[in-house]
Amino acid sequence: MSDSSEVKPPALDLEASATAASPSAPAVELRRTRVTASERALAHLPGWLRSWEALLLVLLLLSLVLGSTLSPYFLSASNFSLLISDMMEKALMALTMTLIVIAGEIDLSVASVLGLASVVLGYTWSHGLALGLAIALVLLLGAFCGLVNGLAVTRLSLPSLVVTLGTLALFRGLAYVVMGDQAVSNFPPAFTNFGFGTVPGTLIPWPFVLFIVLALLFSLLLHRSTLGRQIYAIGSNKEAARFAGIRVDNIKLLLFVLSGLMAALAGVVFTARFSNARADNALGFELDVVTIVLLGGVNIFGGSGSLPGVVLSLLIIGVLRNALSLADISGDIQNIAVGALLILSVLGPNVVRRLQEAASRRHAAEAGPGRLARSARSVPAEVGASARERETSH
Amino acid sequence: MEIAAPQAAVPVIELVGVSKSFGAIQALKEVDLSLYAGEVHALVGENGAGKSTLVKILAGVHRPDRGLLKINGEAVELRSPAQAQAAGIAVIHQEPTLFPDLDVAENVFMGHQPRDRLGRIDWRRMYREVDQLLQSLGVELNVYLPVRGLSVADRQLVEIARALSQDARVLIMDEPTASLSPREVDDLFGIVEQLRARQVAILFVSHRLEEVFRLASRVTVLRDGQRVITAPAQVLTPEETIRHMVGRELAALFPKEEAAIGDVVLEVRHLTRAGVFRDVSFQLRRGEILGLAGLVGAGRTEVARVLFGIDQAESGEILIDGRVVAIRSPRDAMRYGIAYVPEDRHQQGLILDFSIAKNITLSILQRIARFSLVRSRQELKIAADYAERLRVRGGRLTQPVRALSGGNQQKVVLGKWLATEPRILILDEPTRGIDIGAKAEVHRIISELAARGLAILLISSELPEILAMSDRVLVMHEGRVSGLFSRAEADQEKVMLAATGQNSRESR
Numbered sequence: 001m002s003d004s005s006e007v008k009p010p011a012l013d014l015e016a017s018a019t020a021a022s023p024s025a026p027a028v029e030l031r032r033t034r035v036t037a038s039e040r041a042l043a044h045l046p047g048w049l050r051s052w053e054a055l056l057l058v059l060l061l062l063s064l065v066l067g068s069t070l071s072p073y074f075l076s077a078s079n080f081s082l083l084i085s086d087m088m089e090k091a092l093m094a095l096t097m098t099l100i101v102i103a104g105e106i107d108l109s110v111a112s113v114l115g116l117a118s119v120v121l122g123y124t125w126s127h128g129l130a131l132g133l134a135i136a137l138v139l140l141l142g143a144f145c146g147l148v149n150g151l152a153v154t155r156l157s158l159p160s161l162v163v164t165l166g167t168l169a170l171f172r173g174l175a176y177v178v179m180g181d182q183a184v185s186n187f188p189p190a191f192t193n194f195g196f197g198t199v200p201g202t203l204i205p206w207p208f209v210l211f212i213v214l215a216l217l218f219s220l221l222l223h224r225s226t227l228g229r230q231i232y233a234i235g236s237n238k239e240a241a242r243f244a245g246i247r248v249d250n251i252k253l254l255l256f257v258l259s260g261l262m263a264a265l266a267g268v269v270f271t272a273r274f275s276n277a278r279a280d281n282a283l284g285f286e287l288d289v290v291t292i293v294l295l296g297g298v299n300i301f302g303g304s305g306s307l308p309g310v311v312l313s314l315l316i317i318g319v320l321r322n323a324l325s326l327a328d329i330s331g332d333i334q335n336i337a338v339g340a341l342l343i344l345s346v347l348g349p350n351v352v353r354r355l356q357e358a359a360s361r362r363h364a365a366e367a368g369p370g371r372l373a374r375s376a377r378s379v380p381a382e383v384g385a386s387a388r389e390r391e392t393s394h
Numbered sequence: 395m396e397i398a399a400p401q402a403a404v405p406v407i408e409l410v411g412v413s414k415s416f417g418a419i420q421a422l423k424e425v426d427l428s429l430y431a432g433e434v435h436a437l438v439g440e441n442g443a444g445k446s447t448l449v450k451i452l453a454g455v456h457r458p459d460r461g462l463l464k465i466n467g468e469a470v471e472l473r474s475p476a477q478a479q480a481a482g483i484a485v486i487h488q489e490p491t492l493f494p495d496l497d498v499a500e501n502v503f504m505g506h507q508p509r510d511r512l513g514r515i516d517w518r519r520m521y522r523e524v525d526q527l528l529q530s531l532g533v534e535l536n537v538y539l540p541v542r543g544l545s546v547a548d549r550q551l552v553e554i555a556r557a558l559s560q561d562a563r564v565l566i567m568d569e570p571t572a573s574l575s576p577r578e579v580d581d582l583f584g585i586v587e588q589l590r591a592r593q594v595a596i597l598f599v600s601h602r603l604e605e606v607f608r609l610a611s612r613v614t615v616l617r618d619g620q621r622v623i624t625a626p627a628q629v630l631t632p633e634e635t636i637r638h639m640v641g642r643e644l645a646a647l648f649p650k651e652e653a654a655i656g657d658v659v660l661e662v663r664h665l666t667r668a669g670v671f672r673d674v675s676f677q678l679r680r681g682e683i684l685g686l687a688g689l690v691g692a693g694r695t696e697v698a699r700v701l702f703g704i705d706q707a708e709s710g711e712i713l714i715d716g717r718v719v720a721i722r723s724p725r726d727a728m729r730y731g732i733a734y735v736p737e738d739r740h741q742q743g744l745i746l747d748f749s750i751a752k753n754i755t756l757s758i759l760q761r762i763a764r765f766s767l768v769r770s771r772q773e774l775k776i777a778a779d780y781a782e783r784l785r786v787r788g789g790r791l792t793q794p795v796r797a798l799s800g801g802n803q804q805k806v807v808l809g810k811w812l813a814t815e816p817r818i819l820i821l822d823e824p825t826r827g828i829d830i831g832a833k834a835e836v837h838r839i840i841s842e843l844a845a846r847g848l849a850i851l852l853i854s855s856e857l858p859e860i861l862a863m864s865d866r867v868l869v870m871h872e873g874r875v876s877g878l879f880s881r882a883e884a885d886q887e888k889v890m891l892a893a894t895g896q897n898s899r900e901s902r
Contacts, residue, residue: 225767240743240744240745243734244810
């Protein structure tokens, strides 16, 4: 091991790696600075344990422990059924959000699209439209909302952060225009059964089945399909992607439309689960959705991240919120924890990277004791003299 | 043999036995280097030889693992760039990093503005002093102009003036001519001569040997992190220097092989994009390499961008196989069999975080997919095929291209475009910033491609490359075609005259 790493990789560009390495990177034990004891301890872990997903697993275990200490009901099957059920809208929206963030954009309007979809569903149903048609209409509306976002981002070259912050207010406002502070709640049992009900003989909520199917589909799309590959390319380097013939704008537009569609679908699920269509449904959900995606290891600047990570982080947020609710902590206070996690999730990958660098430095330092001994003689005056000789030897 | 450094017995700055490693990679191994007042000392070496690391040690960015840094004979430790500056060491970068919205004078005095008695910035004195400083260098530059919008050459002058305003005694010029036109290079060299006369010690880092031998009194060659030789410039020849750099004999340039030149594949008629280029017409044939020469900013890259559908022309026609076509996007261009290896490898050519394989297949995703799902085995097979053909070295196919040397990265870009099986290949500065060994290889590849019947448009700022590789040379000057020469006619002088707009337009 130590032998092989002393062999210099032949065609590696030294200058490139020199700039990539941290300026403080010490290669020799003598000058080890800035690597703290805890970093060193962690750097001894095997590779897979230092990955972001491993950290998420630890976090998930911690929140499970927290949950079970906070309430005796936490570890019951029915509570888990409830916990999962409660996360479904956010889970659905996190799927498309993952794609959008990997492509280097963001969609903050999802919760507002959800709210708008919910009230339009309630309004059209209560005005006599068949439920199936109303759902189709609402999905179409969601896709249209996404189209508006996407066109503003791609055709007008506006930053998605600003565009979707605007439509966050706009779509929510439209929801109030449609229904004011009224609510529709007399949905047919067939519809609400989908929301409340579970797969017969189990405690698995129906919306969870929908999520699993979509999650598998999206995993395939992101990690195996050509579209997924192009999404990563766009997020890593938009210009190089364009130069490779990738239709950057079309793909981004598609992603925003998908995001709107998914938010509307989440709106249908939400309405069914609560048998309730109100303009303030899912207010503020975008915080959780963005947190889930970033905590899941998706780079806020695009180009990297994975759906398995996002699913893990989904469970963490779900468990955390559920545990805090069981302990009678209100949603607003829970937001403190979620907000902290959001910041941690952007900060965290940097820390992990530092650890990995520390580990590679450690390997480097261990690799070359021979080199160290050999060069210990260098420095003093006699070397300076011989240097001068060499310099003029030609 | 200290003839080349006559003035002082003690070097202004000296590295003794300096070593530096990054992880498992040893960037510098016991390197010695001395700089005397009033000398221009050239530092040459291939990419990856350790030049940048050495510069960064002198600039206080990196600290050596072992060895000493001496200033005026005294061992010192530079802990930060600020300390290096305080010690009188200044670096002129290839692409100067200045504050774009501040004006010339503010940039020169940033951080050490002259103050009046109340501690306020003395603006009048500042502008006057910068003006005097520039005049003393024989430079005409408006000190009130914001730096944004200045040419690279002018921005380098601002950096030089900045160094002088801080009484720099050591000036490190890191590839200063990489993006300058020949005239700007001449101007810069005039200023370097003046600095030399002012007893500034200058370290000139470059891999353009003709410049090195024009300017330097001593030359130090680095190879694989070690110093190979330091010698007075007059006892070295360029050929010897190259041998020291690569450690082997090398054919100077790879001339184009004879290839059967066929029908016109691409024709451009009166192509115009307002403010960028005007009335550009030419023909490109199967098996032909058409060199496109000109100064930086002559509009060559801009023509290529239009041909590849990145930008749109306002008037004029593009014909493929004699038929007028509309190219509105890179995808259109690819459909017509056009491939474009762009100028900026890192920004436009590659996705640095993607593996070699993923980069190569990025432009042919459909071909490696079934039902839109990527087939990894197919992907690796195609990637391996091109990586082998182009002799990409230095990593497994699944490694990120970020870790590759410039030359190998360029081969990956070439592989990506050859994978599309193009008929027309546009190469924009294909050998910029890659080392001599890799350069010869890229030339060999280009030549083979032409022999196989590709039509190649070769944009290059290096005249020897253009002259060695091209069947015909098209020259542009300020957005217009200013000359077209056959291989037999073309020589350095004619092309240069056309590129600077000094020929009449009779050669069309």
